[in-house]
Amino acid sequence: MDSICIKARAKINLALDVLRKREDGYHDVRMIMQSISLHDDVFLSLIDEKSIRISCDKVWVPSNSDNIAYKAAKVLMDKFDLQKGIDIKIVKNIPVAAGLAGGSANAAAVLKGMNELFSLNLEQEELMQIGKTIGADVPFCIKGGTMLAEGIGEILSDIEPLKNVDIVLVKPKISVSTAWVYKNLNIEKIVLRPDTDYIIGLIEKGDLQNLGRKMVNVLETVTVKKYEIINEIKEKLIKLGAFGSMMSGSGPTVFGIFENKLTAQKAYEEINNDDRWDCILTETFYEER
Ligand code: ATP
Structure with missing residues (x-):
């Protein structure tokens, strides 16, 4: 080869x-x-x-x-x-x-x-x-x-794999550097942190609805302050039926998790009509080991 x-x-x-x-x-x-x-x-x-x-x-x-x-x-x-x-x-x-x-x-x-x-x-x-x-x-x-x-x-x-969960990604057309996000993060002032062990339990039970509600990314405390568009996308995805919506990593991509392909597809078609961002329909990936 x-x-x-x-x-x-x-x-x-x-x-x-x-x-x-x-x-x-x-x-x-x-x-x-x-x-x-x-x-x-x-x-x-x-x-x-x-x-x-x-x-x-x-x-x-x-x-x-x-x-x-x-x-x-x-x-x-x-x-x-x-x-x-x-x-x-x-x-x-x-x-x-x-x-x-x-x-x-x-x-x-x-x-x-x-x-x-x-x-x-x-x-x-x-x-x-x-x-x-x-x-x-x-x-x-x-x-x-x-x-x-x-x-x-x-x-x-x-962690027990989350298989075939439908996801919509929305990437606003802004640049956010990871270094800037960490530099502006005030760790002492973080009020809302994820209950990570509890979230792992929800993943293992396959409880997508509560997973959606409980997801937290502390880096949003930095990005959302400067880029209101991140909140706007999160709210839109929830209105369009997402169980939950959050920024990934240091952003600016926001994702929504959906009950099934149909609801994800519909949300994707609705939210994709805005030239301030790019959208991608995807799903969680798992490989048999
Ligand atoms: P992370 O979530 O790990 O912070 P990211 O998804 O935010 O990563 P990348 O897409 O990996 O960010 O790109 C970060 C920077 O690295 C970009 O500014 C890009 O110029 C540079 N870079 C170097 N190699 C690559 C590559 N193979 N693919 C994408 N970007 C790359």
């Missing part, structure tokens, strides 16, 4: 709590991560020249060593002194800088694909250890499914 295509799946957060700022500048978090079907395609091919080539169909994504997928390839090339090179082509469907971990998913796809192409025979756990050195969300993107993420996001525990 000298080429492979890996689906790099996006994630949403069903709960996001920030516990403290660490001395190294990172934050300790407690979040529930959920893979969704929305994915980029990452095409990998072996090349004879010992180098990394990278391209992306979206011009605003870096096509050089700044791309996190490039960094993932470089880590493996150096660590295992690989004697061939790799060509990476990314076809983007995941909105960029949107709170959906698109970059981390691309890096995870490169690690998984190169493990196959170079017959490195690394176990998933070893790939996750390497992933952690590239980005806090990369280990989750390697594993996927429904997980509790602690530490800086890299300590993962399994």
Whole structure:
């Protein structure tokens, strides 16, 4: 085999709590991560020249060593002194800088694909250890499914998977940097935090209605203050029948969870009629292990 295509799946957060700022500048978090079907395609091919080539169909994504997928390839090339090179082509469907971990998913796809192409025979756990050195969300993107993420996001525990839950994503056409959100978060002043253990119980029971009501993302305290549009979208999704609606990660994407395909489809068609945002109909993703 000298080429492979890996689906790099996006994630949403069903709960996001920030516990403290660490001395190294990172934050300790407690979040529930959920893979969704929305994915980029990452095409990998072996090349004879010992180098990394990278391209992306979206011009605003870096096509050089700044791309996190490039960094993932470089880590493996150096660590295992690989004697061939790799060509990476990314076809983007995941909105960029949107709170959906698109970059981390691309890096995870490169690690998984190169493990196959170079017959490195690394176990998933070893790939996750390497992933952690590239980005806090990369280990989750390697594993996927429904997980509790602690530490800086890299300590993962399994949660009973949420299968085939219909989701509408709404990405307002604004840019919100993750660094800005964390910088402006006042951890001492957070009033409403998610009851993460209770939410895990709801997920395990498949109680979508109460899950929708109980979801909390503390980072909304920062973004909603500056971008009223995030609240507007949340309220619209609820009016259109979502069991719950929340911002994913550091935003600005907002998602709604729906009872079934029909209600999700209807809501999608209604909310998609506004050029202030882009909408995507998707569902939770689960892979049999
Ligand atoms: P997270 O939820 O992990 O904060 P995100 O979904 O908010 O991630 P990304 O889509 O990963 O954000 O992009 C963040 C930044 O990283 C962008 O500004 C982009 O220029 C840069 N970047 C580097 N490599 C990639 C990549 N492969 N895909 C998308 N963005 C990338």
